[in-house]
Amino acid sequence: QVQLVESGGGLVQAGGSLRLSCAASGRTLKTSNMGWFRQAPGKEREFVACIMWSGSTTYSVDSVRGRFTISRDNAKNTVYLQMNSLKPEDTAVYYCNVVIFRSGRWTNALDAWGQGTLVTVSS
Numbered sequence: 001q002v003q004l005v006e007s008g009g010g011l012v013q014a015g016g017s018l019r020l021s022c023a024a025s026g027r028t029l030k031t032s033n034m035g036w037f038r039q040a041p042g043k044e045r046e047f048v049a050c051i052m053w054s055g056s057t058t059y060s061v062d063s064v065r066g067r068f069t070i071s072r073d074n075a076k077n078t079v080y081l082q083m084n085s086l087k088p089e090d091t092a093v094y095y096c097n098v099v100i101f102r103s104g105r106w107t108n109a110l111d112a113w114g115q116g117t118l119v120t121v122s123s
Contacts, residue, residue, distance in 0.1 A: 001027075002024055003024065003114070004022055004114040005023045006021070006096055006117040007023070007117055008020040008117055009093075009117030009120075010118075010119070011120045012086055012122070013121070014086060014121055014122065017082070018083045018119060019082050020036070020094055021080055022034070022078060022114075024077045024078070024079075028077060029072075029074070029079070030074035032053055033098065033099050034070075034099060035048070035070075035097060036049050036050070036070060036081045036096050037096070037108065038094045039116070040092040043092075047061060047099075047107065048061060048064055048081070049064065049081065050106050051079065053074075055071070064083075068081060068082065068084070069082040088121045088122065089121075092119060093118050094117050094119055098110050
């Protein structure tokens with residue numbers, strides 16, 4: 001059973017940057033497509049970005065494109081999310097998960113989630 005541990009969140013002013021990490025244990029992720037999701041207060045969890053197992057291709061939602069960069073280090077079994085030019089609307093708990101493309105959208109492949117990491121962007 002894979003365990004995903006997110007870290008790197010915090011409080012930052014608008015325009016600032018954070019780098020999130022997602023470390024996996026219990027299973028190698030090097031053959032898995034990985035993604036980041038977020039859940040803002042009072043809203044449903046939503047897909048943010050993903051990266052293919054090889055690291056060659058990434059996808060992201062329009063609202064973060066050009067500001068967030070997803071990457072991975074398969075040797076460390078870790079996925080990253082570099083977030084620049086942060087906005088108050090980026091405030092959320094961020095989660096990682098294995099992703100699959102189903103019914104026309106990227107979604108989580110694992111039912112279990114980590115504890116997430118809270119990102120708070122002040123205006």
